Amino acid sequence: MSEDNQNYQEFFFGPAHPGSGNFSVKLKLEGEKIIAAKSIPGYLHRGFEKLMEYRTPMQNAVLSDRICVFEPLAWNLVHANAVEELMKIQAPERAKHIRVILAELSRIQSHFIWYGALSMALGFDTGFKLAFGYRDFILDVFESITGARVYPAGYICPGGVRRDLPEGVEEKILKTLEKIDEMRLWEELENPTFQARTKGVGVLKLEDALKLGATGPVLRASGMKTDVRKDDPYELYSNLDFDIPVEKEGDAYARFRIGLREIKESVKIIRQVLKKLPQGEIMEPSLANLAVPYNLPEGEVYVRQEAARGEAAIYLVSDGGIKPYRCKVRGPSFFHLLPVLEHLLQGEQIADVPVIYWSLNHCPADMDR
Amino acid sequence: MENKIQEKIYSQFGVEAKREKQRRMWLKIDQERLLDLLRFLNVLGFEELSGLSALDWPKQEKMELVYHLWSYQEKMLLSVKTMIARESPGIDSVVSIWGASAQIQEREIHELFGIDFPGNPDLSELFLEDYSGPPPFLKDFNWRKHYE
Amino acid sequence: MKLKIILKLIRNLFQKPLTVRFPHESIPIAKGYRGKHEHNMDKCVSCGLCAKICPNKAIEMVEVAGKKYPKIDLSKCCFCGLCQDICPVKALKLTQEIPQATPDPSSLIIEVDKTKLDKNP
Numbered sequence: 001m002s003e004d005n006q007n008y009q010e011f012f013f014g015p016a017h018p019g020s021g022n023f024s025v026k027l028k029l030e031g032e033k034i035i036a037a038k039s040i041p042g043y044l045h046r047g048f049e050k051l052m053e054y055r056t057p058m059q060n061a062v063l064s065d066r067i068c069v070f071e072p073l074a075w076n077l078v079h080a081n082a083v084e085e086l087m088k089i090q091a092p093e094r095a096k097h098i099r100v101i102l103a104e105l106s107r108i109q110s111h112f113i114w115y116g117a118l119s120m121a122l123g124f125d126t127g128f129k130l131a132f133g134y135r136d137f138i139l140d141v142f143e144s145i146t147g148a149r150v151y152p153a154g155y156i157c158p159g160g161v162r163r164d165l166p167e168g169v170e171e172k173i174l175k176t177l178e179k180i181d182e183m184r185l186w187e188e189l190e191n192p193t194f195q196a197r198t199k200g201v202g203v204l205k206l207e208d209a210l211k212l213g214a215t216g217p218v219l220r221a222s223g224m225k226t227d228v229r230k231d232d233p234y235e236l237y238s239n240l241d242f243d244i245p246v247e248k249e250g251d252a253y254a255r256f257r258i259g260l261r262e263i264k265e266s267v268k269i270i271r272q273v274l275k276k277l278p279q280g281e282i283m284e285p286s287l288a289n290l291a292v293p294y295n296l297p298e299g300e301v302y303v304r305q306e307a308a309r310g311e312a313a314i315y316l317v318s319d320g321g322i323k324p325y326r327c328k329v330r331g332p333s334f335f336h337l338l339p340v341l342e343h344l345l346q347g348e349q350i351a352d353v354p355v356i357y358w359s360l361n362h363c364p365a366d367m368d369r
Numbered sequence: 370m371e372n373k374i375q376e377k378i379y380s381q382f383g384v385e386a387k388r389e390k391q392r393r394m395w396l397k398i399d400q401e402r403l404l405d406l407l408r409f410l411n412v413l414g415f416e417e418l419s420g421l422s423a424l425d426w427p428k429q430e431k432m433e434l435v436y437h438l439w440s441y442q443e444k445m446l447l448s449v450k451t452m453i454a455r456e457s458p459g460i461d462s463v464v465s466i467w468g469a470s471a472q473i474q475e476r477e478i479h480e481l482f483g484i485d486f487p488g489n490p491d492l493s494e495l496f497l498e499d500y501s502g503p504p505p506f507l508k509d510f511n512w513r514k515h516y517e
Numbered sequence: 518m519k520l521k522i523i524l525k526l527i528r529n530l531f532q533k534p535l536t537v538r539f540p541h542e543s544i545p546i547a548k549g550y551r552g553k554h555e556h557n558m559d560k561c562v563s564c565g566l567c568a569k570i571c572p573n574k575a576i577e578m579v580e581v582a583g584k585k586y587p588k589i590d591l592s593k594c595c596f597c598g599l600c601q602d603i604c605p606v607k608a609l610k611l612t613q614e615i616p617q618a619t620p621d622p623s624s625l626i627i628e629v630d631k632t633k634l635d636k637n638p
Binding site: 058163 | 521522535546547548549550551566570572595596597598599602603605
Binding site for chain 1: 392393416417418419420422424435437439441444446448467468469470472473495496497498505506
């Protein structure tokens with residue numbers, strides 16, 4: 001039978017589909033098996049890299065939390081660290097502790113969204129409701145510290161943080177950590193349908209993962225023990241005590257287990273930092289006056305950090321003015337959605353597409369910028 | 370650890386890698402020897418192409434490309450910079466060294482800056498649909514005039 | 518471990534639900550929430566710093582009865598609070614009132630009320 005006789009169908013798994021988000025994939029099918037897949041990005045392209053060239057660093061801090069929808073505080077921290085390294089200053093100690101607490105809480109709530117969306121894709125409604133219900137307690141903590149539930153509008157800015165902690169927020173954080181431990185108790189109960197649909201599906205081997213550019217939990221689920229917080233430490237991470245979870249199989253079930261173990265490690269970090277929170281000022285004095293714009297010295301800097309999805313990086317170049325000359329953003333989902341997804345979908349059944357898609361923990365806004 | 374790599378690069382290519390601080394090094398090289406240097410660095414252990422950035426310098430009439438390489442064994446970042454001409458810019462592709470992660474980044478730069486990469490299997494459009502104007506991230510792109 | 522779950526289930530059966538009946542009762546909003554603006558025109562010194570720092574250019578200085586006041590367009594505002602932080606006399610504040618969706622675009626512009634000004638010529 002020659003190739004011309006076979007019937008191929010093209011199927012568009014598009015952005016208005018209830019399981020897909022702002023991203024679409026064109027599938028070439030033969031019966032129920034996928035022959036080839038092509039990703040179509042670009043629904044959320046806003047041109048961040050050009051927008052940041054027209055604003056001062058403080059205004060860019062407000063803009064930087066819309067790079068990724070699910071974890072704005074992590075991107076705030078990347079941008080603030082980039083500007084501080086270029087100006088060769090450090091934030092005060094109290095500000096560093098507050099920043100690490102918020103970054104780890106943001107990682108936990110992003111993993112809750114991951115778990116909820118993966119359950120929703122399988123039709124496991126209980127998991128979806130548990131995840132999004134418990135996430136609300138973390139958003140209440142954000143509201144009392146930063147002023148809004150999801151977008152903190154540049155709370156972590158170059159020089160420190162914008163406001164001090166209100167009264168009684170430390171007890172509130174400890175109560176929230178107890179609720180998070182309660183949530184993990186529910187997740188330890190393994191649903192047999194969930195296991196059967198995720199074990200052995202979407203296997204990513206280690207050599208392929210390195211060539212395709214995977215980072216973060218996707219790379220750790222394939223067997224490589226690496227984490228930017230340990231290899232290239234920033235803020236307070238070189239003095240903290242935590243583990244890096246690693247799994248060997250590389251399938252969707254291994255990625256799900258890594259998400260749960262990372263939540264446990266983040267809770268450990270928050271407890272350590274809360275115990276030694278010092279008093280002091282919250283913003284570097286030379287950058288505290290908003291009315292006087294400061295010049296960025298000439299130079300370039302490349303800052304890498306560990307967001308919940310993988311390796312997030314910013315390359316900042318300045319030629320001596322008050323606005324940056326070039327600000328390039330490296331999003332982790334750019335590599336997970338374009339080469340890795342096309343490689344994983346080849347040869348799979350069409351019923352497995354939502355599982356593989358949501359197990360990669362991606363954010364379309366991160367990819368398009 | 371950084372000194373060993375600096376010596377190896379100097380003995381083979383004659384260019385000096387400047388150490389900015391712990392785990393960060395910067396290096397400048399001309400366009401002709403760039404591919405040989407990148408292949409050499411890949412063998413030395415720099416397995417990840419963490420980022421590929423392009424910059425536009427209209428006053429010097431040149432464009433600049435920066436390759437950020439990360440090594441998991443040595444735990445070090447080395448950034449390689451090179452200048453290319455601004456009129457019909459082009460440079461050889463590195464897909465043969467780093468695979469699909471390099472191919473997708475070159476596709477994005479081709480669309481937004483107009484740099485050509487011979488050797489890249491697929492340079493079709495990525496983000497902008499039905500767009501037929503000049504590359505939008507260049508410094509002399511007047512976006513207000515384009516939409517009138 | 519299964520016993521812990523069953524005890525928790527029985528305890529949950531007798532608790533009241535977490536949801537509230539929204540228009541009749543509401544949950545408390547945190548202090549420091551960034552909502553709609555409130556401008557005190559007596560304190561304003563017309564420096565124009567709020568218009569300079571707004572990242573979306575939502576504030577414009579307009580002249581009313583010989584003095585310049587800010588006019589805020591809420592459809593462009595992202596409620597970041599930079600205008601509140603930079604005001605040197607603390608005349609512009611963000612309250613706890615949440616901006617609601619409305620079919621009338623003119624209600625989204627906050628500007629100085631001319632009738633209140635005429636009392637002090």
